[in-house]
Amino acid sequence: MKTKEQYISTKVQTLKPSGIRKFDLAASMEGVISLGVGEPDFVTPWHMREASILSLEQGYTAYTANAGLKELREEISTYLEKRFSVSYRAEDEILVTVGASQALDLAFRAILNEGDEVLIPEPCFVSYDSLVSLAGGVPVHVQTSGDTGFQIDIDRLKEALSEKTKAIVLCSPSNPTGAVLSKAALKQIADLAEEHDLIVIADEIYAELTYDQSFISFASLPKMRERTILISGFSKGFAMTGWRLGYIAADSYFLHAMLKIHQYSVMCAPAMAQFAALEALQNGLAEVEKMRKSYRQRRNYFVESLNEIGLHCHNPGGAFYAFPSIQQTSMSSEQFAEALLLEEKVAVVPGSVFGPSGEGYIRCSYASSLDHLQEAIKRMDKFMKKMSTS
Amino acid sequence: MKLSEKEMEILEILEEDSRLSVDTIAKMVCLSVEETEGMIQKLEKEKVIVDYSTTIDWKKVDGHEGVTAMIDVKVTPKRGVGFHEVAERIYRFDEVKSVYLMSGAYDLSVIIEGRTMSDIAHFVSEKLSTLDSVISTTTHFILKKYKHDGVVFEQGDNDKRIVVSP
Numbered sequence: 001m002k003t004k005e006q007y008i009s010t011k012v013q014t015l016k017p018s019g020i021r022k023f024d025l026a027a028s029m030e031g032v033i034s035l036g037v038g039e040p041d042f043v044t045p046w047h048m049r050e051a052s053i054l055s056l057e058q059g060y061t062a063y064t065a066n067a068g069l070k071e072l073r074e075e076i077s078t079y080l081e082k083r084f085s086v087s088y089r090a091e092d093e094i095l096v097t098v099g100a101s102q103a104l105d106l107a108f109r110a111i112l113n114e115g116d117e118v119l120i121p122e123p124c125f126v127s128y129d130s131l132v133s134l135a136g137g138v139p140v141h142v143q144t145s146g147d148t149g150f151q152i153d154i155d156r157l158k159e160a161l162s163e164k165t166k167a168i169v170l171c172s173p174s175n176p177t178g179a180v181l182s183k184a185a186l187k188q189i190a191d192l193a194e195e196h197d198l199i200v201i202a203d204e205i206y207a208e209l210t211y212d213q214s215f216i217s218f219a220s221l222p223k224m225r226e227r228t229i230l231i232s233g234f235s236k237g238f239a240m241t242g243w244r245l246g247y248i249a250a251d252s253y254f255l256h257a258m259l260k261i262h263q264y265s266v267m268c269a270p271a272m273a274q275f276a277a278l279e280a281l282q283n284g285l286a287e288v289e290k291m292r293k294s295y296r297q298r299r300n301y302f303v304e305s306l307n308e309i310g311l312h313c314h315n316p317g318g319a320f321y322a323f324p325s326i327q328q329t330s331m332s333s334e335q336f337a338e339a340l341l342l343e344e345k346v347a348v349v350p351g352s353v354f355g356p357s358g359e360g361y362i363r364c365s366y367a368s369s370l371d372h373l374q375e376a377i378k379r380m381d382k383f384m385k386k387m388s389t390s
Numbered sequence: 391m392k393l394s395e396k397e398m399e400i401l402e403i404l405e406e407d408s409r410l411s412v413d414t415i416a417k418m419v420c421l422s423v424e425e426t427e428g429m430i431q432k433l434e435k436e437k438v439i440v441d442y443s444t445t446i447d448w449k450k451v452d453g454h455e456g457v458t459a460m461i462d463v464k465v466t467p468k469r470g471v472g473f474h475e476v477a478e479r480i481y482r483f484d485e486v487k488s489v490y491l492m493s494g495a496y497d498l499s500v501i502i503e504g505r506t507m508s509d510i511a512h513f514v515s516e517k518l519s520t521l522d523s524v525i526s527t528t529t530h531f532i533l534k535k536y537k538h539d540g541v542v543f544e545q546g547d548n549d550k551r552i553v554v555s556p
Contacts, residue, residue, distance in 0.1 A: 018556060024553070024554065026553045026554055027552065027553040027554070032553065034551075034553045034554065036553060036554035036555070037551050037552070037553065037554065037555055038555045038556050039551055039555060041549065041551070043550075125556065126556045127556070175556075293399075297399070297403065297418040297419065298418070300417055300418050300419065300420050301414055301417040301418045304417045305417065347553060347554055349554060370407070370410070370414070374414065
């Protein structure tokens, strides 16, 4: 007879639960302003929802092609070409997935052998480590620093290289820091990838949300297309998180491998969501522009206000997160987040959840109404004043 | 008049919420408070910003239920002044909230507010129809406002997102 524990695989037993879940406490409290939400505050524009409803009315309730609706893949191909100057064939180089999260899972499972190392600059999105581990790989953290606005330090990347290094994960604009990798940094990383024959998993889910400069897709750099697995989706830019719809664009030999796993594990992404995404690409780009403008204004307001109340914050070039330093308070980021929640009812996410370099910072999402942001700043100001007098 | 990008942005922000402080708006568009104030004053002086007003759901206020009607008015335009003169004669009445010149089956669309239906009937029969240039009127009473100037009336602040997510 096995113990209950033995029913679960050792790999899963050793998997750390997402640190963010600890802050579920906030959900049970009244009057909390949450800056802890990692998704847009916009509801999916009506015409996209309507397109999905129409597809149901018309009876499109069957499986689609494994790789996704042909029309949708064609639209994605055109969009990527027009918007980011990267070319992928709809027939065999684009795969529609259940969110960018499944896309990441497929990418790691398709390329990693037991023990292969993956360089992961941190602080970073909470899933990378676990997905790499589940796929048999070994996540290798590469630190970045708030002093350089969380740009990737090429020397640190080089130090982290080993014979087993197979791939590197790039997330720009970054969750949680909002940092957008500079063109210079991208070029250095491209050279390194070329020199050491690395695969680059480019998580470009926030590509639509850059505010100060136009986004550079990693695959658009010279010679990078054949070693890049481009991951993106509709969640952030199109405000479609709950639809769970992402995609992968990659050279056909990568895509073929990922499609094999995909067809056995999920068959295809939900049809009704694919129809909404089709409408999003055909007629929704003006709304994306409107949302981007609104985030930019809120970022400007919020980041400057944070700096004014003594929470020093680099200017995040993209996504919808501010990542201010709380180091002057001599609290850990977890203590800070907990105290701020209990005393002033503002929910933020401790930076340490996103990796050791996130210690000393908190992630605040500004995808919240201006009223809420103003109130949050007021409360945080009060909190900071209390801290400095106590 | 041609506006700068920042001026456009300020207009859009104010159109959405005219109660935001200059300080907040300045931060949103990355300008100093003085620059922002200067731009707003200029836009007010040039009458690009015509007025600041508040959308109120009077239906919720006891004794202020009121009645709103849209009246389609056919008129004979006058030589030299076209529709202008008759429009002016109509919009001078305080109870008239809006007057638009329309393309299509009629000429002027007049929106009028009164306390009761008979107030409006009185206005139409005594004031509006009796004007020389007015040929005919068709009055439509508004039964319920669902959405007004981009704002949905009965919609709570219901954020459906989970409180903390990665």
